[in-house]
Amino acid sequence: MSRSDPRLYLAPSETVFSEGVSLSLMPGQAHYLGNVMRQNIGDTLRVFNARDGEWSATIDALRKQQGQIVLQSLVRQPQATQGVELLFAPLKRDATELVIRMGTELGVTSFRPVVTERTNTHRLNLERLSLIATEAAEQCERLDVPEIFPLVPLKEVLYEWPEEKVLYAALERRTGEKTGVKASALLIGPEGGFSDQEAIMLEQHPAVRSLSLGSLVLKAETAVCSGLSRLSVNL
Structure with missing residues (x-):
């Protein structure tokens, strides 16, 4: 994983982020990874939200408007933005x-x-x-x-x-x-x-x-x- 890896927001759901968990991508996210960023199966990315923090992940499946990723490890602990x-x-x-x-x-x-x-x-x-x-x-x-x-x-x-x-x-x-x-x-x-x-x-x-x-x-x-x-x- 590198700082240049694609970074996607995955809204909190019933599935809590943990190592080895498989998650489905939204159609727009799959399109972004495959068609815009030219990513392939096995490539790495980062996913995040305020509840689960930020995780490294690998692409497990990617075709047209569908995508599946597998979480690897926690990169950043959950943290809310301190602003106004x-x-x-x-x-x-x-x-x-x-x-x-x-x-x-x-x-x-x-x-x-x-x-x-x-x-x-x-x-x-x-x-x-x-x-x-x-x-x-x-x-x-x-x-x-x-x-x-x-x-x-x-x-x-x-x-x-x-x-x-x-x-x-x-x-x-x-x-x-x-x-x-x-x-x-x-x-x-x-x-x-x-x-x-x-x-x-x-x-x-x-x-x-x-x-x-x-x-x-x-x-x-x-x-x-x-x-x-x-x-x-x-x-």
């Missing part, structure tokens, strides 16, 4: 997908898309976004895949948000914490920023803290990267 929950207003499709990919690589534990007054996108393909998050987790070598929640109004989220759970919000042209901040959640607004009414609502919420992203006005997807780095996300 990201609340964000959906953007155009490519930008939203970029947020999911970058957020996964930067340690986001879950994504909560929210509808704001200036949100332009009100439909999300959660299946595709989950696939993007999975591919990003495979690439960046984290052991878990962040959950992506359905789209809900920001007002509803804030109404149910616990007061003891600090939520940092990137509010344009407002002072706030700048560096060395640690928190469990981050809120990034839409293109065009929050409305005045939303800004007041956020400032009045007992759990919300303002987070400064500097003097320049950033694109929403850029603000995600800046905000996560300022919250000192540690994988």
